[in-house]
Amino acid sequence: MVREIGDRIIIQFGGHVTVESNDRPRMTRGAKEVFYEDLPRGRTRETIVRENGNQIITVRDRYGNVIRRSRITPDGREYVMVYVDDQYYNRDNSWRDPGLDLAPIRLTIPVNEYILDAADVDDPERYYTFLDQPPVERIQRLYSVDEVKRSARVRDIVRRVDLDTLTFETGSADIPESELGKLKGLAGAMEKLLGENPAETFLIEGHTDAVGSDEDNLALSDRRAESVASALTNSFAIPPENLVTQGYGEQFLKIKTEEATRENRRVGVRRITPLVAPVASAN
Template sequence: MQSFDDRVIINYHDRTFIEHDDSPRLAWHARETYYEELPRGRYRETVVRSDGTRIVTIRNRYGDVIHRSRILPDGREIVLVYVEDDYYDEVYDWRDPGMGLPPLELLIPLSQYILNAGQVNDPNVYYDFLGQPPVEELDRIYSIDEVRRSARIRDTVPRIDLDTITFEFGSASISESEIPRLEVVAEAMGRLLEENPGETFMIEGHTDAVGSDMANLALSDRRAESVAMALTNVFAIPPENLVTQGYGEEYLKIDTAGRERENRRVAIRRITPLVAPVASAE
C-alpha cells in the first residue's frame, strides 16, 4: 500500500487498485459533518445538509461502505447501499467476488449493453438504457467496494461510454464547452431518481496508455470525480447517488500504447441492483 496524489494505491497479488476519500464530495451543501465510533471497528459518518437532510455512511473496519442512507428532514430513510457486515468476516482476506462465476453470457444485442453517447442525443434513450436490469441473475448483493474492484460483477449491468466527454492529455478538467454534453444523461438520471431516490450510478474513469500505471490510476480517478462533481454542481444530481472509480489504462477502448483521446474518457453504469437489496429483489 502506498500514497500517490492524495490517493492510496493497493497492490493485491497481481492486481492494483486505487482508493480515495469521497467525504469531501459528499459534503455538498453541508452545514456540518461528524463521525462516531461503532462496535466491531466500524464508524459512522453523518453529513448534515443545510435543509436538515442527513447522509449517513457506515464503514466497516476495513473502510468499506456497508450502509449508506439519506434521511429526510421528516425522518423518512432512503437506503442507497446495504450489505451484511458479517459477510466480510467470512471472506476477508479480500478476493474478487466474480472469480467463481462463469464467463458472462450476453443474450441481448451489444447495442443494448453498451451505449455510445456520441451516437445519441435523446434523454429518453438514456433513461430507457439506464433502467435496464442486470443481464444475468444475481447471486447476492455486493458492497460498493466489491463492485469497484470486480470487472466481472460490474459487467452484469449495461454501461454508457460517455465518449462525448474526453480529456486533454494529462488533465482531469472538463472544459466548459463539454459541460452541456452531460445534460441529456443528467436528465435521464434525474428522472430515474424522481422514481427511486435510492438509485446509485457509478462513474468510471480511464486514461490512455502513456505514463506510469500509478499516475494513470490517479488521473483516471480524478477524471471520474470531475464528471461526478459536474453532475452535482451543474445538474444537481446528489453526490451520494454517485460512486466514482478510476481504472487507469487497464481498459483501453483503442488498443494503442500512444496518446489516444478516445481512451481518455469516462463510463457510467446504474449499479443499484448490485448494491441495494430492494432493487435486487425487484
C-alpha cells in the first residue's frame, strides 16, 4: 500500500500503481439481506438477496479480488457474470500483466469503429450496435475482473465508448442532475443488452486531466467511475452487479496537455463480458 486517500487505497505491484476501492456499499445498497461465508484457502462467499428475490453471489480470494460472480433468479436459473480458472490466477497477490503474453494489438478496423465518442452519436441506438459488436481479436483465455482492470493490453481487446459529453468540474466527481440525461442513451443500450444476456458486465473507466498529483488523480478518477455506475443504477435501473469500476487518473489523456482540460475529465465504458464470462467467451 502506498497511500490511503479517503476510502481509496493506492497500491503498487512492482512498477504498476493502481487504485482500489470497496464496491460492497454500491452492491449492497437497498439489499434485503447480505451474508458471508468462509471458504477454503482464505476465500469468502458474499450473498446479496435483493427485494425481487435475486441472489448475487460473489466469491473473493483472500486478498479481496473477485474471482466468481453470478446471479441466481427465484426460479433457480444461474447467470455467471465473472469466472476465472484457478490455473491462471495468482494466489500470492503478486502482479504480472497478462497482456505480456499477447502480441501487440493490430487494429484492422477504422478507429471510429473501435472507439465511439459520445459527441458523435446522433442516434441513441448507435450505443447498442457499437457495444454489441465482438472483440477486435481472438480471446486467449478468461481473465479475472482485476486482471482486466489492471491490464491496458487486455482491455484493448474490446471496444470503448468515450462519454466525452459528460464531463466533470475540476476536482469533483459529482454528476449534476441536469447532466444525467447524457447517460440515457448508454443506459438504454445496456438495458437492451441485458435483456438479451443478463450476465453482461460493463467496465466504467474514470479519468482526470493532468492537474494535481498522480495519486490524488487516481483516487478522483475512481470516484468519477463510481458516480457514473451509481447514476446508471439509481436513475436507469441498471443492476449494480453488472457494473464494475476503475479509475486511471491521468494515464490516458484524451487531449495531450498538462493544462486543466474538461475533455480529459471524463469516463469511458467497455463491454468486458467476453473477457470475463465463460459463455460469452465461448461464443
